[in-house]
Amino acid sequence: MASQINAHSEYLDSILLRRKFNPNELLQILREAQEHYGYIHSDAIDYLSEKLKFPRSKIEGVASFYSFIYLQPQGEYRVLFSDNITDRMLGNMDLMASMCAQLWVESGKLSEDGLLTINTTSCTGMCDQGPALLVNNIAINRLSNERVGGICELIRERVPVSAWPVEFFAIEDNIRRKDILLGSDFISGSALSNLIQRGPDEVLNEVKISKLRGRGGAGFSTGSKWDFCRAAPGEQHYVVCNADEGEPGTFKDRVLLNGYADLVFEGMTLCARIIGAKKGFLYLRGEYRYLLDHLQAVLHHRRQQKLLGQNILGVKDFNFDIEIHLGAGAYICGEESALIESLEGKRGTPRNRPPFPVTNGYLNQPTVVNNVETFAATSLIGLNGGAWYAGIGTETSSGTKILSVSGDCEHPGLYEYPFGVTVAQVLADCGARNTQAVQVSGPSGICVAANEFERKIGFEDIPTAGAFMVFDQSRDMFEVARNFIHFFAHESCGFCTPCRVGTSLLSNMMDKLSHGFGSPYDLAEIEKLNVLLQSTSHCGLGHSACNPVLDTIAKFRPAYEKRLAHSEYVPAFDLDRALSQARQMTGRDDRAAHLERSGDRRAKS
Numbered sequence: 001m002a003s004q005i006n007a008h009s010e011y012l013d014s015i016l017l018r019r020k021f022n023p024n025e026l027l028q029i030l031r032e033a034q035e036h037y038g039y040i041h042s043d044a045i046d047y048l049s050e051k052l053k054f055p056r057s058k059i060e061g062v063a064s065f066y067s068f069i070y071l072q073p074q075g076e077y078r079v080l081f082s083d084n085i086t087d088r089m090l091g092n093m094d095l096m097a098s099m100c101a102q103l104w105v106e107s108g109k110l111s112e113d114g115l116l117t118i119n120t121t122s123c124t125g126m127c128d129q130g131p132a133l134l135v136n137n138i139a140i141n142r143l144s145n146e147r148v149g150g151i152c153e154l155i156r157e158r159v160p161v162s163a164w165p166v167e168f169f170a171i172e173d174n175i176r177r178k179d180i181l182l183g184s185d186f187i188s189g190s191a192l193s194n195l196i197q198r199g200p201d202e203v204l205n206e207v208k209i210s211k212l213r214g215r216g217g218a219g220f221s222t223g224s225k226w227d228f229c230r231a232a233p234g235e236q237h238y239v240v241c242n243a244d245e246g247e248p249g250t251f252k253d254r255v256l257l258n259g260y261a262d263l264v265f266e267g268m269t270l271c272a273r274i275i276g277a278k279k280g281f282l283y284l285r286g287e288y289r290y291l292l293d294h295l296q297a298v299l300h301h302r303r304q305q306k307l308l309g310q311n312i313l314g315v316k317d318f319n320f321d322i323e324i325h326l327g328a329g330a331y332i333c334g335e336e337s338a339l340i341e342s343l344e345g346k347r348g349t350p351r352n353r354p355p356f357p358v359t360n361g362y363l364n365q366p367t368v369v370n371n372v373e374t375f376a377a378t379s380l381i382g383l384n385g386g387a388w389y390a391g392i393g394t395e396t397s398s399g400t401k402i403l404s405v406s407g408d409c410e411h412p413g414l415y416e417y418p419f420g421v422t423v424a425q426v427l428a429d430c431g432a433r434n435t436q437a438v439q440v441s442g443p444s445g446i447c448v449a450a451n452e453f454e455r456k457i458g459f460e461d462i463p464t465a466g467a468f469m470v471f472d473q474s475r476d477m478f479e480v481a482r483n484f485i486h487f488f489a490h491e492s493c494g495f496c497t498p499c500r501v502g503t504s505l506l507s508n509m510m511d512k513l514s515h516g517f518g519s520p521y522d523l524a525e526i527e528k529l530n531v532l533l534q535s536t537s538h539c540g541l542g543h544s545a546c547n548p549v550l551d552t553i554a555k556f557r558p559a560y561e562k563r564l565a566h567s568e569y570v571p572a573f574d575l576d577r578a579l580s581q582a583r584q585m586t587g588r589d590d591r592a593a594h595l596e597r598s599g600d601r602r603a604k605s
């Protein structure tokens with residue numbers, strides 16, 4: 001690629017020119033350069049450093065933060081198997097092993113001919129149609145042995161991904177239950193016309209009356225957030241739509257952006273008028289790259305309709321436009337301050353809070369960050385009024401909530417309910433049977449056991465960003481928790497020690513129990529680690545990383561106890577097992593070839 005850089009530096013120049021040599025666009029520049037060159041070569045970093053007048057070390061630091069930015073050659077085909085628990089339940093690991101065997105490649109390594117890499121990645125947001133993978137960042141779902149065989153054939157024949165059968169890339173919306181949002185016949189521009197007639201003050205008041213709370217997880221009052229931001233001094237105000245949707249098991253924003261983008265963009269434009277913003281961003285997770293062209297087309301259409309741009313709907317000084325920024329495979333960038341760092345072209349490290357984004361957000365200016373579903377709901381409120389919205393749902397949780405249902409049920413997909421629906425009702429509607437537990441709101445959420453199925457979805461009982469993963473009686477809840485802990489250890493941004501070290505210690509301990517080396521000592525250590533993580537982590541990821549373990553220890557303790565094979569502490573490292581390859585090579589597996597201590601220990605257990 002060194003020669004490529006020299007020969008084609010005009011390509012880098014064209015990106016830089018389009019991005020106005022702005023270091024705040026660094027992530028987008030790296031992403032676009034990689035789409036062209038396949039990876040970011042050291043020479044490209046030097047070139048960018050010189051042109052952007054930005055330290056090389058910083059560029060390298062940013063590039064190395066994001067798992068979809070590569071500093072080493074990856075091959076023509078980059079295959080990433082989605083590795084959420086629901087993908088595991090559908091056999092993703094066997095399919096990956098089969099692909100590796102068929103293509104003679106070891107997972108995580110570049111094939112000898114430099115053609116491809118195969119690896120895993122965190123949940124790709126396709127849990128309703130898994131197992132799933134990304135090939136060169138484009139999703140392929142409903143994997144089967146046959147489909148994997150077809151993919152191997154195409155790779156072997158070096159068919160470019162753009163020429164692969166279109167049905168491989170079909171992504172369904174799977175909308176199973178509609179309510180006011182998914183069932184709305186919203187006409188684009190109608191909420192904005194209402195805003196223009198009534199004025200920003202009145203519409204902000206309607207948002208407050210609606211009692212709408214954020215749908216991204218924390219549940220902060222949307223009206224108050226907009227009001228704080230509006231009142232905050234600054235040269236510019238900004239609107240940011242959080243479409244990072246990285247919580248395993250959540251995929252509702254994917255469907256909203258695919259089928260309801262007008263509602264989302266209209267909500268952002270309402271917000272812009274109210275807070276006085278001229279610029280907005282949609283931060284789209286890298287896994288949803290396939291939505292980019294569609295979203296650009298919707299934005300283009302809205303500009304043509306005078307719903308974006310200068311003098312919106314003919315109103316002088318109503319100027320606002322939206323830019324799409326793509327993420328690059330970092331769950332932590334869903335956390336709003338990390339997202340803002342990422343928008344500024346930096347590593348997605350969460351900031352200290354306070355100050356909050358409403359006063360010190362993008363470029364240190366007042367910024368509203370809301371979830372996709374929140375913005376969509378504000379369009380309905382802008383059109384139909386706050387009292388109408390507040391009349392739906394419960395006293396504390398107004399309106400509806402879209403649930404992303406996956407796992408052991410007949411009809412996975414999206415279900416929109418007024419808040420207050422019971423877990424049991426959702427289970428009945430999605431065709432779940434013999435359900436043991438439901439993980440609501442993803443790994444950082446709540447594990448609901450069968451005796452709690454009459455509990456209600458709502459901020460007053462079970463708050464949720466939307467994931468609803470169903471586990472039937474055949475599932476091992478310890479293994480579910482282990483998968484979630486691996487996720488957190490993988491996604492910890494590494495900024496603070498309790499989370500960086502704590503999540504990986506927790507992950508090792510869960511592995512230790514899984515491999516049969518657990519003792520009551522380890523369980524006590526796990527409980528201690530949980531306290532440490534919860535009390536000393538810098539951001540929400542660290543605080544909630546131990547939730548799955550705490551919940552499953554409390555509700556499914558036998559699943560842990562059966563793994564405490566030893567009454568006293570034993571080390572996790574099993575030298576005898578580590579030597580198994582050497583034994584294989586020498587063709588010996590007799591008793592004398594085993595280490596006595598380890599063998600005895602296993603015999604006793």
Ligand SMILES: Cc1cc2nc3c(=O)[nH]c(=O)nc-3n(C[C@H](O)[C@H](O)[C@H](O)COP(=O)(O)O)c2cc1C
Nearest residue numbers: 214215216242244245246334335336370371374540
């Ligand atoms: C680790 C972590 C990941 C998060 N991921 C998302 C996400 O993918 N989408 C989202 O809207 N909010 C996410 N949030 C919550 C955001 O920080 C923020 O509260 C939200 O975007 C605000 O929008 P809302 O008020 O409309 O909910 C995450 C928070 C944490 C701590």
Ligand code: SF4
Nearest residue numbers: 493495496499539542
């Ligand atoms: S808690 Fe974890 S994810 Fe959050 S800042 Fe610390 S290391 Fe990063």
